[in-house]
Amino acid sequence: MIQKKKICMLGAFAVGKTSLVKRFVKSFFDEKYLTTIGVKIDKKTVHVDDSEVVLMLWDLEGQDAYHQIKTSYLRGASGYLLVADGTRQETLDDALGLRDRVESEVGVLPYILLLNKSDLGELWELDETRVQSLSKAGIHIMTTSAKTGENVEEAFHTLAVRMLEVRNEGEDHL
Amino acid sequence: MNNAADDNQSREHRKVIPFQKDELSELRSLLMSKELSEINDILKRLDDPDTRAREIARILPKAIARRAARDKDLAAVLGPTVEEILRDSVKRNPQALVDSLFPVMGPAIRKAIAEFFRGMIQGLNHAMQHSFTLQGLKWRLEAIRTGKPFTEIVLLHSLVFRVEQVFLVHQKAGLLLSQVSAESIEVEDPDMVSGMMTAIQDFVKDSFHPGETEGLDNLQLGELTVMVEQGPLAYMAVIVRGTAPPELRETCKEVLERVHLELRRELEEFDGDPSPFAITIPRLEACLVDRYVEEPAKRSFSYAWLLLLVVLIPVAYWVFGEIRQTLHWRAFVDNLRGTKGIVVTSTGTKDGRYSITGLRDPLAQDPATVAASSGIESGQVNAKWETFHALDPEFVLSRAKQALAPPSTVTLTLEKGVLKATGSAPFAWARDARRFSRVLPGVNSYQDSDLIVTYDAVLPRIQQALNPPESVSLRLEHGVLTVTGSATEQWAANARRLAQLFPAVSEFQDNGLQITPSTGPQPGIDEIKRALDSPETVSFSLQNKKLEAHGAAPYKWAMDARKLVRFIPGVEAYDDGGLTITYDQVLQQAREVLAPPDTVELSIADGVLLAQGRAPDHWIREARRLALLVPGVTEYNDSRVSELPVITLEKLREILDPPGTITLGLSDGMLRVSGSASNAWISETRARVRHIPGLAGYREKDLVDADLEKFLSLQALIEQTSLFFESSADRLVPGQEDALSQLVSRLAEMQRLAGLLGKNIRINITGHTDSVGTEEANLALSNRRAEYVASILAGRGIAPANIAVRGVGALYPLANGTTERERALNRRVTFALTVED
Secondary structure, eight states, X not given: OEEEEEEEEXXXXXXXXXXXXXXXXXXXXXXXXXXGGTEEEEEEEEEETTEEEEEEEEEEOOOOSSSOOOHHHHTTOSEEEEEEETTOHHXXXXXXXXXXXXXXXXXXXXXXXXXXXXXOGGGOOOOHHHHHHHHHTXXXXXXXXXXXXXXXXXXXXXXXXXXXXXXXXXHHHO | OHHHHHHHHHHHHHHTSOOOOSXXXXXXXXXXXXXXXXXHHHHHHHHOHHXXXXXXXXXXXXXXXXXXXXXXXXXXXXXXXXXXXXXXXXXXXXXXXXXXXXXXXXXXXXXXXXXXXXXXXXXXXXHHHHHXXXXXXXXXXXXXXXXXXXXXXXHHHHOOEEEEEEEEEETTTOOEEEEEEOTTOOOOOHHHHHHHXXXXXXXXXXXXXXXXXXXOOEEEETTEEEEEEEOSSEEEEEEEEEOOOHHHHHHHHHHHHHHHHXXXXXXXXXXXXXXXXXXXXXHHHTTOOEEOOSSHHHHHHHHHHHHHHHHHHHHHHHHHHHHHHXXXXXXXXXXXXXXXXXXXXXXXXXXXXXXXXXXXXTTSOOHHHHHHHTXXXXXXXXXXXXXXXXXXXXXXXXXXXXXXXXXXXXEEEEETTEEEEEEEEEHHHHHHHHHHXXXXXXXXXXXXXXXXXXXXXXXXXXXXXXXXXXXXXXXXXXXXXXXXXXXXXHHHHHHHHHHHHSTTOSEEEOTTEEEEOOOOOOOOHHHHHHHHTOOTTEEEEEETTEXXXXXXXXXXXXXXXXXXXGGSTTOOEEEXXXXXXXXXXXXXXXXXXXXXXXXXXEEEETTEEEEEEEEOHHHHHHHHHHHTTSTTOOXXXXXXXXXXXXXXXXXXXXXXXXXXXXXXXXXXXXXXXXXXXXXXXXXXXXXXXXXXXXXOEEXXXXXXXXXXXXXXXXXXXXXXXXXXXXXXXXXXXXXXXXXXXXXXXXXXHHHHHHHHHTOEEEEEEEEOOOSSSOHHHXXXXXXXXXXXXXXXXXXXXXXXXXXXXXXXXXXXXXXXXXXXXXXXXXXXXXXXXXXXO
């Protein structure tokens, strides 16, 4: 069985969203051209159990106080990866703010919080206590490095699994 | 009706189980009181319309949805009822429907009008695009002929399109539901393409905030158009190459509507599984249409021809050139074959050049001339000709004339191999002709019976040899030497013997001679000299009747003397061992007969003709044959003659690199040069030809030394130049700057050419005056004028050492000088150039 899922890459500028996608897929579109409309789309097929899941990756341009997320790009998404730069504390706050924005615009969706740039250990700024508290609050958190590839495949795969779980839960409810 | 009966029957049946207060009833009541109570409740609910309506209302939507999902029966059943309701509603209160449709009708109408105008503008664009082309004119004529609007004709012809891909994309998720593509279309990843199209649409919507029902309809990229048809739950993106017709959008709309109608629930509940939408593929394929212009084969045929023409023109040009060249070559070969005295033995091509071999009579036309008249450059042909003697009558006759060199009083004709001589000729020629004619190729026999032989030249020699006394007269006619008068017996006997030695004398007739007694003295030396016609360089001595010759004498005289001396009375022996025989005349004759090339030197010693140098093969062979025919040549030695290698005209061109104004010709190893060239080229060529292997000779024919010609031309122009002066002054009349500049440039050019030609020039400037004033004053003024011009020339680069000036006053006027105009002409300086080698 083939499933197609749209997932969005969200996060502040320069947190490594595009690098994570590049690590995960072989890009098809010209990045320079497509970023002019604020999104770059890639595709990656993963396998979850017996299912083939086609992930359509919408890599949205970095968001901050001056560049609001285009909510129309979130429409129809089945999940998203929330990316923060582990060397910049404020990007975690941005990520959590984005999550709230998503949930207010399109509802609750499966997501994973990725603390990226784990290869820059000495520059790591994130407070471990805060991370743990977020984790205890039910946020699925993974530490990734687009540079070394640490947890990149796993992050996308995990999100795919979570999206399918939600779908199955929905069917069960029916 | 049946249902109502069933209800009544059911109610009747229910009434037969009333509650009884007997034991059985009590037991039943104890055992089933609860069930009975529930049954009664159910019956009450069934009997109560309100309750039933409430119950059905609760499940009706779900029931309808399930039935609608299962098949189309519900729609089929409800369709007529809904239509009837709508009709009734419109009849009762149309305003209600108008109010309901109003929000959607406005956008729908606007969209329809927009579509109409877009189609119209599209047509106008095409019309404008094709209005000023040949094709456009053709279509305009067709519009007039058929009565259709021009724009319609243009659209009819130009609407070439092909739908290459069709995407069905979920409106909300932007995920691809299904996709089809035309054959042979290279398809990029449809999922990503559809995702990107969704993103672009979202971007446009976010950027321009269109109405709810509006969206991106078209994307245009070059000749590709992405036509987007929006639906509430899905949209279709159609990739069209070329100009899509308006009806294509209608088709897409219909397909999208059908998809929404048939798969509404699946679209609404789409969660990423595209499998239910596989059934849309046939519908999407219906959009994969294309259209070609009318008579596509004809158009492609035309374009193909155009392309073919573009390719064929240079090819045809090349082929034409080749064919023409081939025709010229064939004409050349045919002309050669038709040329008398030339036999072509083989032709062909090698290394891109033509080659031809054969035999050629030296008297035949030059093959280079034939080539030129046939359109072939002789440089294109490698030709090798062996010399032979053609037996065509004209060649035989021509050769005979050349060999026999008949006097003008003789006419030679040739008929069936018989060479006939008529007219009159000296005996010597007639004799030689008889002898040489036998060896002429093509001459089977010689006939001179009609030739009148004259003895004017030989008779004096006979007289000289016979030395008759004054009493004897000699007459020679038709070979008969008639002797009359009186002479001694001794003289008569000697005369009889001597006469036989003269080939001209076939018969000696002395019947009319009266014999007188012998009283003759011994011959003296002077008498012997006269008899032998000896040259001054020969001296004689006579002792004991033995005559000895000393000194030097030509070969021919020496040979004649040996023959004649025996008939001199009183001379019984002859010794010319002291005589040095000279062969100058023999050598001269040998040169005339053999005509050696420049590269061959002939010399002769003791009758041995020696040739040395280099010569073409055919000359070597010809010389061997002719040399021994030269009187005085007893032996011919050509061991020092080497064969010249074959050289071609092309090779000569390569070596000499002649300018385009020069024509080179090569025949029998002889290079002939004509045309115009610089002095340097001519000088260099003269020097180089001596060292070119294979070249038997070099001749210049009408060769013009361009530098010399220009030199002489400039000289003439300069010497025609005059500069004019104001009256009584050594100032030039204004306005002659151009003439002066021209004079200076001509002089400078002459000096340059003089250097090239190895010449020296001297410029003589002569000053003149008019006749006004005294002679002395005029001489002085004219001299100043000449010096003035000389100073100007020197100031402009003409070497003063090469300038000489003089004044001649009014001695050489150009005009009479009676008017001011004529006097003005006389106030001048003139120029003369002295050229020295």
